[in-house]
Amino acid sequence: MTTQIMNKALEIKDxxxxxxxxxxSNPELGFREYKTTELISSELKKIGVETLxxxxxxxxxxxxxxxxxxxxxxxxxxxxxxxxxILEQTDLAYSSKNPGVMHACGHDGHTAILLxxxxxxxxxxxxxxxxVKLVFxxxxxxxxxxxxxxxxxxxxxxxxxxxxxxxxxxxxxVGEVGSWNGKYMAAGDIFKVKIKGKGGHGCRPYKAIxxxxxxxxxxxxxxxxxxxxxxTSEQAVISVCTFNAGTAFNIIPxxxxxxGTVRCLDENVRQDIRQRIERIIKGICIAFNCKYExxxxxxVPPLVNDREIVENLLKAADAALGEGHIKELSGPVMGSEDxxxxxxxxxxxxxxxxxxxxxxxxSELVLHxxxxxxxxxxxxxxxxxxxxxxxxxxx
Numbered sequence: 099m100t101t102q103i104m105n106k107a108l109e110i111k112d113x114x115x116x117x118x119x120x121x122x123s124n125p126e127l128g129f130r131e132y133k134t135t136e137l138i139s140s141e142l143k144k145i146g147v148e149t150l151x152x153x154x155x156x157x158x159x160x161x162x163x164x165x166x167x168x169x170x171x172x173x174x175x176x177x178x179x180x181x182x183x184i185l186e187q188t189d190l191a192y193s194s195k196n197p198g199v200m201h202a203c204g205h206d207g208h209t210a211i212l213l214x215x216x217x218x219x220x221x222x223x224x225x226x227x228x229x230v231k232l233v234f235x236x237x238x239x240x241x242x243x244x245x246x247x248x249x250x251x252x253x254x255x256x257x258x259x260x261x262x263x264x265x266x267x268x269x270x271x272v273g274e275v276g277s278w279n280g281k282y283m284a285a286g287d288i289f290k291v292k293i294k295g296k297g298g299h300g301c302r303p304y305k306a307i308x309x310x311x312x313x314x315x316x317x318x319x320x321x322x323x324x325x326x327x328x329x330t331s332e333q334a335v336i337s338v339c340t341f342n343a344g345t346a347f348n349i350i351p352x353x354x355x356x357x358g359t360v361r362c363l364d365e366n367v368r369q370d371i372r373q374r375i376e377r378i379i380k381g382i383c384i385a386f387n388c389k390y391e392x393x394x395x396x397x398v399p400p401l402v403n404d405r406e407i408v409e410n411l412l413k414a415a416d417a418a419l420g421e422g423h424i425k426e427l428s429g430p431v432m433g434s435e436d437x438x439x440x441x442x443x444x445x446x447x448x449x450x451x452x453x454x455x456x457x458x459x460x461s462e463l464v465l466h467x468x469x470x471x472x473x474x475x476x477x478x479x480x481x482x483x484x485x486x487x488x489x490x491x492x493x
Contacts, residue, residue: 103418103486106218107478114217114481115474117141118210119192122472125181125199125206128237129246131156134179138209138234145217147232152250157243159252160232162219164492168227171492174253174261175230175484176437177212178205178238187468203465204266204455207472209234211264211480218485226492229256233440241286241398244439253443260407261440261448262487264480268463270454272475274425275415275483277408277451283401284335284361285368286434291316291379292391293354300348310343312386313354317341319378327374334362334371335432361432363400372396401438407449411487415451418486419479427452453480 100108117137124133135156142149142160150159157179186193186200194200201207216232233252237243253261270276293313298306317338324334336358343354360375362368372394383390412424441448455463455473463470 101418101420101482103218103489104478104482107214107481107485110214110217110481111478114210114214114477117213118206118472118474118477121206121209122201123192123195125194125196125201127183127199128180128240128243129156131179131236134209135234135236138179138213141213142216145220147216147220150252154236154246154250156236157247158234160216160234162216162223162230162232164226164228164230165223166225166227168493171228171260172256172258173228173230173488173491174233174258174440175212175215175488176233176235176261176263176440177208178243179209179234180205180237180239180243182239182466184466184468188471190471200468201472202467202470203239204470204472205238207266207477207480208264211477211484214477214481215484218481219488222489226489228492230488230492231258238436241434241436244436248439248443253440258444259447260491261444262407262411262451262484263437264451264453264484266455266472266476267452268455268465270425270452271456272454272473273419273423273479274454275419275423275451275479276425276427277411277449278403278427278430279405279408280402281363281400282403282430282450283435283438284333284363284430284432285365285400286397287360287368287372288357288395288397289360289375290355290357290393293383294389295350295352297352298350300350303350306350307387308350309354309388310351312382312388313341313343313356315382315386316379317356319382320375323371323374323378328367328371332362332364332367333430333432334360334367336360336371336375361434363430365400368396398434398436399438399442401435401441401450402446403449404441404447407447410491411449411451411483414487414490415483417490418482425454451483
């Protein structure tokens, strides 16, 4: 049985699908989403949705005020709008027109769905109270866009009570949704290390101090932190992802620069890992007579989904889609999401919903892959669930 909200979502499916494909054809990297911002602003204006003034060049915030008397609750829904630096290889009619840039993470779908939510909600203002803020955020992939939006006070005036977002999930089929209560996505930190030795000829290593040997030992040793020094019940990842050294086969370089990322779900573990990494670097540098510089940047905090918000999202899914569409997630993931900054800003009242993307014709979708394409069949599902969430929450 198709519900009232799903019927409304299906009525605009073709229209929103066309918008999604326009966005897919014109992908833009973080903080350069000029055409995407223009399209969003234009569509909201057509719908009749007010937008808030921002000093940023990219990003949009729409605001819809319900006319029903009730709680005057302020709910925010966020969509990310940026693309990735990947050369698309889908051969789609609407594939990227910008070589080396593509929507490989589904942000085109997220943006289109939120435009659909705006269109449906704006036609139903008499069925909810309070305020809905539609946050179209730039530069999620750099994990810095939400900070800039918060500097713009997008969750203030009026202050947001709760915030939700959705993200396409290839591990679920179209029609399936899920959310995880509690710690769900990892903090994302970055480290860069410079090891300084003494350059020389490769045939006379005793007259040099080889920073490559020291750096290699450090790389191997810090991989041991998670397996040997972190409580086994805590999830964490340390990955060295860059390693740059040397200019020729017979020259020992003066220095090595390498770096990577740290992911974990617990704030105490997060602080502890930084100290352990430096302890290892310092000890090995002493042993190999090298000097070091460590640049360690704490990025986004862990995303902790609020129990009440998760329950409300799943209730909305039941109401909008009918029973049998909720699927249990396998557990927390070690990817990071700067949506966590919004959640923390309003005291933890937020959650992320996973939206199924897999189908027979799109059975091998992989995020951040050159052949990824958001499944348009999921668009009305996302619109219906997020719209129903507002109707349930802003009574």
